[in-house]
Amino acid sequence: MKWDTGHLERTRAKGELAHAVVDGSDGTHAVELSPVRSEALQLKALHDEQFWCSTQANGCGGPLVLAAGQIRIPYFRHHPGAACALAGDNARAARSYEHLRCQRALVAWLTAQGLDATIEHYFGPDGRADIHVMVSGRSHTIEVQLSPISLVEWRRRDENYRRQVDQVTWIYGAGAETAAAAEQATRGHAYNLRAHAEQAQAFEVGVVTDLTDRWSHLDECELRIDRFWTPRLDEALADLATAREVAAAKAAQEAEATRRRAEARARQTAVVHHGPAAETVESTIPDNYGTADWWRTFFPGLAAWTPDQGWHWTDGLTDEGKATAKVLAYVVSRLYASGTVDMLLSADTSSAAEAVAALERGGLVRFYERAGVERWERT
Ligand SMILES: [Zn+2]
Structure with a gap:
């Protein structure tokens, strides 16, 4: 299976499809047509010339003809006059069938574990595979997201599923990178799906954290009672936890050093004025949630990360501005693709404005206004 079928789609004319199913009008057994004529003819013989435009991929359910002539790249076509949404949109058809293949592979995987999986809904070519399965009395849903969705849409659906079932697992394709990053930012890790590089029809699942991806x-x-388990999951989460502990310990050390300096200053002041000792400074240590320190702790990968643009665009900022700019660059490059300027300004109170302005100089974001709200989007 190929994620990027665009190169093939471009060489086939409109309505010349690369995909079909071989198990009937509403079938799920999808096949992809080789551009090599001899292989296409093999497929034709193997399935006795029986191919359909599956309703499971939002097709019309009609029969398809496999054309493999001497000159043109092999393709499936509808009978003349067929009214079908996929007939005129090859890219959409390709996405739909990719989806179908993922569904089928996951259902086969669940069945092999003795689980009874059902595909309950199909929400179109830009939607997802919605697989429901019970594991020891707990209800699970597995959502396969291959195409881009907005963060708002991701949150809405995620909350919706969590109201309905005990356990929700999202699995993302490369096209759904933004949603995957949102889940990773929320839960620490996300699952990705890709075709196996060497084995046809096989898939790999990656655990992606801020530090690494393990396939x-x-x-x-x-599929366990409480989680989607992979052989690399535990080590990926353990590494993340360790890195967070290290980062948190470092932040605590820095906070302690700051506190000691403040205490020393307070003592000096007290000596000069012969007044009473300064009040406890505990309360002067801010809750660092949302600050550059907090971001560095929560996303340990940040320390070693550099954007494609490098850091020259932070030249001229104060040290604090540079630290904030680094966090914001990470946010706009890795985690979110767009949002309000307010959201960026809230990252750090004192140096956010200069850092936010620098993002545009660095070519990382573009600012615009909509409905009176200042917004940004990734360039
Ligand atoms: Zn059709």
Whole structure:
């Protein structure tokens, strides 16, 4: 299976499809047509010339003809006059069938674990595979997201599923990078799906954290009562936890050093004025939630990360501005693709404005206004 079928789609004319199913009008057994004529003819013989435009991929359910002539790249076509949403949109058809293949692979994987999985809904080519399965009395849904969705849409659906079932697992394709980053930012890790590089029809599942991505063969993964488990999950989460502890310890050390300096200053002041000792400084240590320190703790990968643009655009900022700019660059490059300027300004109270302005100089974001609200988007 190929994620990027665009190169093939471009060489086939409109209405010349690369995909079909071989198990009937509402079938799920999808096949992808090779651009090589001899292989296409093999497929034609193998399935006795029986191919359909599956309703499961939002097709019309009609029969398709496999054309493999001497000159043109092989393709499936509808019978003349067929009214079908996929007939005129090859890219959409390709996405729909990718989806179908993921669904089918996951259902086969669940069945092999003795679980009874059902595909309950299909929400179109830009939607997802919605697989429901019970594991020891707990209800699970597995959502396969291959195409981009907005963060608002991701949150809305995520909350919706969590109201309905005990356990929700999102699995993202490369096209759904922004939603995957949102989940990673929320839960610490996200699951990605990709075609196996060498084994046809096989898939790999990756556990992606702020630090790393660790891939396993789908067949080695398990749907457990409380989680989607992969052989690399535990180590990925352990590494993340360790890195967060290290970062938190460092932040605590820095806070302690700051506190001691403040105490020393307070003592000096007290000596000069012969007044009473300064009040306890505990309360002067701010809750650092949302600050550059907090971001560095929560996203340990940040320390070693550099944007494609490098850091020259932070030249001229104060040290604090540079630290904030680094966090914001990470946010706008890795986590979110767009949002309000207010959201960026809230990252750090004292140096955010200069850092936010620098993002545009660095070519990381573009600012615009909509409905009176200042907004930004990733360039
Ligand atoms: Zn059709």
